[in-house]
Amino acid sequence: MVALNGAVAVVSGANRGLGREVARQLVERGARVFAGARDPRSVDIDGVEALPLDITNAEQTAEAARVASTASILINNAGVSTLARLSDGTLDDIRQEMEVNYFGTLNMVRAFAPVLARNGGGAMLNVSSVMAWLALDHSNSYGASKAAVWAMSNGLRVELADAGTHVSSMFVASTDTDMMSSFDIPKHRPEDIVRIALDEFEAGTREILADDTAVALKAGLSEDIGKHAA
Template sequence: MQITGATALVTGANRGIGRHLAAQLLERGATVYAAARRPESVDLPGARVLALDITDPEAVAAAAAAAGDVDLLVNNAGISTGAGLATGDLDAARREMDVNFWGTLGVVRAFAPVLAANGGGAIVNVASALSWFAAPGAGAYAASKAAVWNMSNAVRLELAGQGTLVTSVHLGAADTDMMGDYEGPKTDPADVARVVLDGVEAGRIEVVVDDWSEMVKASLAKDPAEFYERLLRG
């Protein structure tokens, strides 16, 4: 996937990782649709701003119709409510799945024929290291991102015939509003965007951004008891 000369759409482009992705796409010579639920909050000179609530099927269909020249779709929009699963707010947990999984899948489904018509292109789904483990205070988020990861695997197979690259992105904490209360180390979102776009240009189907995520992925081949005992000890 060559970014120079590409036409990209980035969801959740008004802040955080999404804004950095959109800005760096522009810097690399792409045409960019910057989509957000509140389009007035997008501040990206040179971008084409689109109103898009990914949980609204009519809004998703309108975006696909308005951006019919897209050949790079970046699904970045997402939420984190902090809901647990066993005893947490079930409505909040459902909201995370509605946005992070169903909303993302809805955008994929709407833009798959657009990408096919434009030569195949690529889809980037921003998941998380929490696709591969769960942590206290992030049960619903982890479940939704695990769903995004395996959805990416499934869509990759389903769209292989039209030549669409599907890349899932996995990272730990980034220095964004979503992680504002987190006190541990955080990755600069500009660095996240750079690693993601480099991975897309290299044709990678999975981008693991940081050492923490690499460690979590490697732990999947081992007895999970060791990992979760360490997690519970802090």
């Protein structure tokens, strides 16, 4: 179980999309929230403390860990999608996705794991995506970076066990955020996805499947790989 009421939580990418909704709902659940964003002026959530945070900058993540030294919860939400294809997308776009989604998340983990340990272990939630398990004509570089986050979470669960740190990962499909604004497809409401995710996080669920697509894809991982290619 992960207690959110009374916890001190740090949320990256908290100025929009899922991160903003996570920060807002954490406040509703009684947490003190540090809302991280590259431009802290863009954080417009009542009851949070805005935190300058570029997760690709190790100095900033270290400073965030110093400022939020009482943190017991870390939500690694910040991410980027360039829609780069692996076969002919620009390497700059592909590297950006890996730098932000994987190495940026790792910067946060390395900065805050000692903080959580000092404060009793706590818990972290790493936001992945169903693209870790899915192939489309676009976004496969993004999918590779999110598969790396999935693997990272599995590894951290083992590495941080002795510190008493609970590690969850979250998987979600199409959600109505800025990242998905160019796609004219059915989308989930962020508030619904976040409510499910935080309920499961509090319950101690290690792999949080936040919508029906995530449930179906995870259940089908043992099937023929062709069924997961579109």
